[in-house]
Amino acid sequence: MLYRLTLLLLIFLSISCAGKKEEADQNQQVIQGIIDDLNSDNADAALATIDLKLKENPANEEMLYWKAQAYAIKAGIDVYSLFPLMKLKFFDVAISEWGQMMKYSKRDRETVSRVTGNDKKSDTQEKIEQRKKEIKEMDDSEITFEITEPYHTPNRLSSKDPSIPDSKDLFEISYSAYINSPLLLEKFYWYTQLIYEYEPTIDEINERVNKEFPRLVIRQNALQQLNKKMERIAQQKNSQGMVRILFALFDGIDVIKKSPTLNSTKVSYIYDAVTLLEEMSKYLPSKEHRLSKNGMRHTGLLSSLLIINAIKESVDLNKIKEPIDFICHVDTDKLIANYGQLRFGFLHSRSILEDSGFSERNGDNFDNFIKLLENSPEELDENTKIMHKYRINLIKDNNC
Amino acid sequence: MKIPRLCTNIESILLKITTANILLLAYPLYGFEVSHRIGTGTSFSKASLVNACSTLRGETFSSKCNPALFPYSTSEGVSFTMTGKSDGDSIENGREIIFDPITEPLLRRLFTEKNFNSFTFETDLSFKSTLFELTYSPYYLMADLFIFNPAFPEISVNLANREALKLTTGTEIYKGDWFNSSLGFNLFYYDHLYANTIFSLADLAITRAENLIQFSRYNGISGDVGLYFSNETTFFPDFSFQAKNIATKIKKNELRQESATYQEALFLFENYYTVGVGKKISTIYGAVDVGIEQPFHFNEKTNQSSLNYTAASLRYNLSLIAFSIAGSKYFQSFALEFNSKNFNVGVAYTKDSETLGRQKNREDAIYSGLEINL
Numbered sequence: 001m002l003y004r005l006t007l008l009l010l011i012f013l014s015i016s017c018a019g020k021k022e023e024a025d026q027n028q029q030v031i032q033g034i035i036d037d038l039n040s041d042n043a044d045a046a047l048a049t050i051d052l053k054l055k056e057n058p059a060n061e062e063m064l065y066w067k068a069q070a071y072a073i074k075a076g077i078d079v080y081s082l083f084p085l086m087k088l089k090f091f092d093v094a095i096s097e098w099g100q101m102m103k104y105s106k107r108d109r110e111t112v113s114r115v116t117g118n119d120k121k122s123d124t125q126e127k128i129e130q131r132k133k134e135i136k137e138m139d140d141s142e143i144t145f146e147i148t149e150p151y152h153t154p155n156r157l158s159s160k161d162p163s164i165p166d167s168k169d170l171f172e173i174s175y176s177a178y179i180n181s182p183l184l185l186e187k188f189y190w191y192t193q194l195i196y197e198y199e200p201t202i203d204e205i206n207e208r209v210n211k212e213f214p215r216l217v218i219r220q221n222a223l224q225q226l227n228k229k230m231e232r233i234a235q236q237k238n239s240q241g242m243v244r245i246l247f248a249l250f251d252g253i254d255v256i257k258k259s260p261t262l263n264s265t266k267v268s269y270i271y272d273a274v275t276l277l278e279e280m281s282k283y284l285p286s287k288e289h290r291l292s293k294n295g296m297r298h299t300g301l302l303s304s305l306l307i308i309n310a311i312k313e314s315v316d317l318n319k320i321k322e323p324i325d326f327i328c329h330v331d332t333d334k335l336i337a338n339y340g341q342l343r344f345g346f347l348h349s350r351s352i353l354e355d356s357g358f359s360e361r362n363g364d365n366f367d368n369f370i371k372l373l374e375n376s377p378e379e380l381d382e383n384t385k386i387m388h389k390y391r392i393n394l395i396k397d398n399n400c
Numbered sequence: 401m402k403i404p405r406l407c408t409n410i411e412s413i414l415l416k417i418t419t420a421n422i423l424l425l426a427y428p429l430y431g432f433e434v435s436h437r438i439g440t441g442t443s444f445s446k447a448s449l450v451n452a453c454s455t456l457r458g459e460t461f462s463s464k465c466n467p468a469l470f471p472y473s474t475s476e477g478v479s480f481t482m483t484g485k486s487d488g489d490s491i492e493n494g495r496e497i498i499f500d501p502i503t504e505p506l507l508r509r510l511f512t513e514k515n516f517n518s519f520t521f522e523t524d525l526s527f528k529s530t531l532f533e534l535t536y537s538p539y540y541l542m543a544d545l546f547i548f549n550p551a552f553p554e555i556s557v558n559l560a561n562r563e564a565l566k567l568t569t570g571t572e573i574y575k576g577d578w579f580n581s582s583l584g585f586n587l588f589y590y591d592h593l594y595a596n597t598i599f600s601l602a603d604l605a606i607t608r609a610e611n612l613i614q615f616s617r618y619n620g621i622s623g624d625v626g627l628y629f630s631n632e633t634t635f636f637p638d639f640s641f642q643a644k645n646i647a648t649k650i651k652k653n654e655l656r657q658e659s660a661t662y663q664e665a666l667f668l669f670e671n672y673y674t675v676g677v678g679k680k681i682s683t684i685y686g687a688v689d690v691g692i693e694q695p696f697h698f699n700e701k702t703n704q705s706s707l708n709y710t711a712a713s714l715r716y717n718l719s720l721i722a723f724s725i726a727g728s729k730y731f732q733s734f735a736l737e738f739n740s741k742n743f744n745v746g747v748a749y750t751k752d753s754e755t756l757g758r759q760k761n762r763e764d765a766i767y768s769g770l771e772i773n774l
Contacts, residue, residue, distance in 0.1 A: 035548050070551075072551035
């Protein structure tokens with residue numbers, strides 16, 4: 001019996017040492033099984049496996065990634081549902097011709113950036129800023145001006161009475177003129193009142209005004225005029241930006257129509273998938289890690305689809321005949337109801353916009369927009385909804 | 401508790417645990433291993449026999465199976481060979497993907513049924529004399545593609561393009577009444593271009609393919625050593641032992657072997673060993689060669705994966721025509737060869753699982769080979 005026991009022990013030891021299943025082997029095998037389940041469109045089986053592994057280690061970044069993938073499939077976002085979109089972009093031509101197609105798609109990507117946001121400050125705006133700085137730093141002696149169209153009205157205030165000591169003739173001159181200067185964009189109207197002890201001539205008045213006119217007034221007017229010009233340019237750019245956005249939406253109407261329609265359950269899966277991907281990225285060593293790059297791009301894709309879905313639900317696409325119809329045929333109540341989707345979508349597509357260089361090309365506008373979203377509430381209260389509804393309807397009334 | 405009863409209890413426990421371990425060992429413990437029928441320095445015959453030919457002597461392709469068989473080969477001259485997969489799902493899918501617009505049914509098929517696609521091709525030019533054989537292989541091409549994750553599609557590619565110049569020689573080291581043995585060598589210079597990477601469909605959309613797949617290069621000198629032990633009995637088998645790719649710079653990447661997504665092609669470029677058992681039975685109706693081959697690595701965490709590569713073959717040679725059946729757990733084939741003095745052509749019908757069972761469906765393919773002897 002002892003011999004048997006010894007033999008068994010030796011066999012046991014040799015097999016245990018030679019065939020010990022290491023944790024790494026197990027983990028990769030599990031991932032193989034998950035991949036095979038996802039490939040077979042069996043997201044529920046994959047999720048069951050993933051949840052077991054996450055119970056052991058909730059910070060397992062690989063499991064978080066695969067869980068997000070399973071949720072995306074549950075949300076109906078996969079290569080099959082996106083096939084109509086991919087067909088538009090890629091699959092209508094053979095892979096052997098993608099090289100030629102890439103040359104044209106680069107131009108499209110830059111167009112999206114120009115279209116969907118305002119450009120950086122234009123040359124004019126920069127020149128205005130520069131000019132304002134020069135004017136502020138200018139010495140008074142450098143400021144020249146000319147008086148045009150002077151007009152004066154004398155008014156005798158008092159007459160000299162020999163019987164009253166210290167009495168004198170006093171004249172009040174109401175004086176107005178247009179002041180022009182190289183600093184100014186246009187002349188401005190100036191009015192003042194001058195006191196004389198005699199009735200002066202127009203030349204004497206002009207001479208006095210030339211001597212005593214405060215240069216500060218010219219400087220202030222020059223700066224005011226430049227500020228107004230900046231405001232007009234900014235307003236123009238905002239309007240242009242809005243027009244460009246409408247045109248971009250109009251151009252992209254095929255993409256919007258062909259994108260998958262998401263019900264509330266699917267939207268909820270997308271929210272979860274995006275949250276998981278962002279949690280996963282915290283545990284990864286670098287942004288260059290494969291899962292990190294995939295996660296960022298997948299987040300961008302899912303977020304973009306949320307935005308598109310919100311637009312799809314809020315606008316009657318069948319009535320869109322021209323770009324302005326995106327405003328005219330928007331269902332205000334649905335748009336406000338989709339505020340959460342839009343906010344989530346824009347906030348979480350930030351990373352992909354940063355990666356694409358979009359934020360760099362659009363400067364402060366992009367940062368301001370993101371800050372606005374971050375400071376806005378996750379859900380709107382009733383009063384805010386009413387206010388937004390009023391504003392949107394006002395825009396519709398003014399433009400449609 | 402009395403000592404005998406204690407021993408019985410311990411024995412029982414040990415038996416149960418050992419049984420459990422054995423059962424565990426039966427379960428695959430490897431990552432994404434990939435195997436190929438066509439290896440470097442191959443021939444059509446070797447590929448159709450699933451490389452189980454290291455004791456098959458006296459044929460024009462014998463030295464490609466085992467350099468120790470070189471002394472038994474009598475042919476001389478120049479020959480040109482080409483071997484490759486000429487038809488099958490991989491070829492069909494590859495053609496559809498590259499040259500036709502991609503359709504949704506194709507996409508579904510790629511993910512659910514045929515997510516692994518492979519293509520291999522080898523060609524060489526040999527000069528053979530009684531003293532040595534010089535072989536130049538301008539191309540050994542291997543392209544493995546694995547597509548996965550429909551939610552965010554990724555493609556794992558393992559590509560290789562190898563050029564080699566090989567010198568083969570061998571000699572009998574012992575010739576006795578009953579037992580003979582021979583020793584053979586391959587010494588070769590290789591220039592190995594490879595890429596093993598994963599990229600997503602998103603990467604493919606925004607980056608040119610040539611920037612996505614960055615090739616690296618190994619070049620150097622390596623060698624094979626073969627031993628062959630034969631005997632004059634009818635049924636006692638012959639044995640062979642080979643050490644392949646000695647001193648190669650290409651190592652088995654254990655991380656890739658354990659990866660669920662990165663591919664590792666095994667028993668191809670890295671250092672490994674084989675043992676073979678076989679016998680040639682000559683009859684008046686032709687010669688029958690049977691062989692069994694087992695490749696393996698030393699110092700591996702587990703040798704279990706090697707068992708999946710155990711191959712057996714049977715070849716019936718009628719001089720002008722030869723039939724062969726060969727198979728391992730994941731490779732099965734039936735081949736037909738037509739041999740003449742100057743021209744040999746072969747066709748093999750195969751049913752292979754190059755992913756060693758990971759992909760549910762096996763690929764039905766046709767391999768063809770051509771040899772021109774001058």
